[in-house]
Amino acid sequence: MQARVVVAYHSGYGHTGKQAEAVATGAGKVPDTEATLVSLAELNDELWETLQGADAIIFGSPTYMGGTSAAFRAFVEATTEVWGDGMRWKDKIAAGFTNSGNMAGDKLHSLVNIALFAAQHGMIWVGLAEYGGWNTSTGGPEDLNRLGSWLGAMSQSNNDQPADVTPGESDLRTAEALGRRVAEITHVHLRGRDVRARELASA
Numbered sequence: 171m172q173a174r175v176v177v178a179y180h181s182g183y184g185h186t187g188k189q190a191e192a193v194a195t196g197a198g199k200v201p202d203t204e205a206t207l208v209s210l211a212e213l214n215d216e217l218w219e220t221l222q223g224a225d226a227i228i229f230g231s232p233t234y235m236g237g238t239s240a241a242f243r244a245f246v247e248a249t250t251e252v253w254g255d256g257m258r259w260k261d262k263i264a265a266g267f268t269n270s271g272n273m274a275g276d277k278l279h280s281l282v283n284i285a286l287f288a289a290q291h292g293m294i295w296v297g298l299a300e301y302g303g304w305n306t307s308t309g310g311p312e313d314l315n316r317l318g319s320w321l322g323a324m325s326q327s328n329n330d331q332p333a334d335v336t337p338g339e340s341d342l343r344t345a346e347a348l349g350r351r352v353a354e355i356t357h358v359h360l361r362g363r364d365v366r367a368r369e370l371a372s373a
């Protein structure tokens with residue numbers, strides 16, 4: 171069975187876009203997974219069709235002033251149409267990621283906001299499930315999940331460097347890990363749903 175994972179992101183200056191690419195790479199590494207990357211810069215019919223066809227949507231936004239970007243928020247508000255039309259994203263798998271300039275930078279607030287948004291749609295949230303890194307005397311910034319986030323994947327980009335340099339390698343590996351996990355969980359979910367439908371049909 172093919173799992174369709176869509177990574178839907180906004181990025182003002184490319185840094186969250188780099189993270190989004192890594193998330194999609196991770197998802198695409200899981201066999202029988204179709205990983206699609208879509209920008210939320212333009213909310214057109216093609217975008218809505220792609221999102222409707224997804225089994226899982228991984229949402230990404232930069233953290234601006236302690237929350238998701240205005241463009242991401244415009245997308246969130248536009249999804250009320252999907253919600254109002256019979257909760258069409260209900261039971262899709264969801265996850266989230268964010269990038270910002272500071273190590274903390276209030277990124278958690280963006281992830282909480284994205285998780286609440288997914289919950290309002292009746293989606294099933296998947297966290298990162300990796301130990302936190304860079305938290306011992308022998309740890310360092312190269313550790314996986316160096317920013318110690320579990321609700322979703324975080325990455326940090328130096329404010330004075332472009333997206334081809336920052337976020338760094340460990341944050342991109344962390345983003346890949348999220349993509350892989352979401353794809354794996356999506357396969358399990360699809361299989362389970364299939365089995366359950368057959369059980370109910372034969373009951």
Ligand SMILES: Cc1cc2nc3c(=O)[nH]c(=O)nc-3n(C[C@H](O)[C@H](O)[C@H](O)COP(=O)(O)O)c2cc1C
Binds near residue numbers: 185186237269
């Ligand atoms: C309007 C604005 C607000 C920002 N607010 C924050 C913030 O609250 N916390 C933070 O750590 N960085 C903040 N930054 C820095 C960005 O998060 C950082 O530059 C990030 O890499 C931008 O991602 P992007 O290239 O995908 O747009 C802000 C940047 C902008 C332009």
